[in-house]
Amino acid sequence: MSAERSVLQKRLDRATAHLETPLAVVDLAAFDANAAALTARAAGKPIRVASKSVRVRALLDRVLGRPGWAGVMAYTLPEAIWLVRSGTCDDVLVAYPTVDRSAIAELTADPRLAAAVTLMVDSASHLDLVDAVTPPGRRPEVRICLELDAAWRPAGTLHVGVRRSPVHSAAQAGALARRLVARPGFRLVAMMAYEAHVAGLGDAPPGQALRGRAIRAMQRRSLQELGRRRAAAVAAIREHAELEFVNGGGTGSLAATAADPAVTEVTAGSGLYGPALFDAYRSWRPTPAAFFAVPVVRRPAPRIATVLGGGWIASGPPDRTRQPVPWMPAGLRLRPDEGAGEVQTPLLGAAADELRPGDRVWFRHAKAGELCEHVNEVHLVDGDTATPAPTYRGEGYAFLG
Known part of the structure; x- marks a missing residue:
């Protein structure tokens, strides 16, 4: 090792000898190898690149030009608008609900943007905010994605995972979908469930063998439960809307999420750079x-x-x-x-x-x-x-x- x-250090030193420090580099050979490995792990399902984990348009363009990669998951609406306007992508899912009124006004004033960007929602109040900016009759249809909470709740109030959406059960997802499709000026096109406690939690923490075994046991049981619940939620939503895609996963859970029949696409970004946190994963460790x-x-x-x-x-x-x-x-x-x-x-x-x-x-x-x-x-x-x-x-x- x-x-x-x-060998790598000497090559990076030679390539950047004319530059002052501090400086940052991305080794394209490793970047491309990681992109290919992620594609293989996705087993034929398209990968939406998480822009938050890249933040360089040239590299977003590079990975989107590869087979198996399609669409961007942005982290704010202003970023999504910029990526569409700059020509990086015409299929951008915003990963978190937006309350940015200026960006909503820009989105709803441009039919091209409205057709390219999908907003994340987990409550009808997110729709209220859009309506307050631009009423339904004065804007193009707004694309929305319903987020299902992917955390594991094995018993009582025990909650394993990050706290994202308040929508946890299939019944809650179906009830919210019914409310969303009844609202004029919106189109429910997708569902997302991000299993952060699997994708973002290393299962082999250095020097903590017992903790690693406990994490792996938790992740196995959680994914089994989520697979059943995600399929039920998709079925409940499809009683009210035709879904274009069902998104899930991240670098740390890509293969497991791609194996879920209810999921139509997966997301990855961190694996392209191979940061140090991924040294604590057993299933796959990207090349730095x-x-x-x-x-x-x-x-x-x-x-x-x-x-x-x-x-x-x-x-x-x-x-x-x-x-x-x-x-x-x-x-x-x-x-x-x-x-x-x-x-x-x-x-x-x-x-x-x-x-x-x-x-x-x-x-x-x-x-x-x-x-x-x-x-x-x-x-x-x-x-x-x-x-x-x-x-x-x-x-x-x-x-x-």
Whole structure:
């Protein structure tokens, strides 16, 4: 492993030698290999790319040009509108309900946008907000997707998974579908159920064998329950509307979700970059493709090298799994009492003795697209060459601030 990292490090160093740090790169060979592996895991079902995990239009275009990939899952309505207007995609599902009145006004003023974008809803109140912006008689039909909560509730009030939609049972889904189709100016076209407690929770946490077994047992039972409930919900909704697609899954659950007969398409994004959190998965570990480099600026003591910045922390519970991982050269680790800092990050290990001011250390981010909120461009590395591509931030967009 360390030999492979050394080869990769030398190639990335050569490709970016003319660039100043900090910088971010995506290795296109690894990106393409991950895209192909995800397609194989989807077993013939189309994959909708999760833009939140990519945040570089050139890379969205690249993966959408591959067989097996179709459509985008955006995370805000303004982003969805931008992706349609920029020509990236004409089939965009917004993964979360929107309350952005300006974006709703823009959507409902343009028949082309309204035909390309599908809004997520889990309550009739989401429709009320759209109607308040533009009444039904003064707009094109708005496409909507009903979100079914995928969390597992094995007994009583026990809730395993994230808290998303209030719609959990098939009966609730059918009742809401009946209300939605009765509303003029809307068309119910899809259902989504995202099993975050499977797709986003590693089943092999390092050094925690017992916890790993418990997670795997939970995920098996949860997926069995969700398969029955999802099929029943789809049947209940189809009593009121013709569904164009049923979406589910994420990188961590892609194969299992694709095997569900009720699901017509799956979603993936993080697996293209292979962030550090996916090192805790047994079923499939993507090849690391996205990295950032920061320079060594001081050597305060033997076996300690301090780099500039590095504190590119991921969202989620504030623990060590959300910190970036020093990856190249191999043999570096964070100081437990300091971690990754905003201005400086001390690194420990025998490899630190080989580093001098001006040398580079390459990190992997814990998550995928959040890396792109720290840079205006990523450099797409193909062999020994690097080509800059703007991130969302570099194009002037920060959709979640």
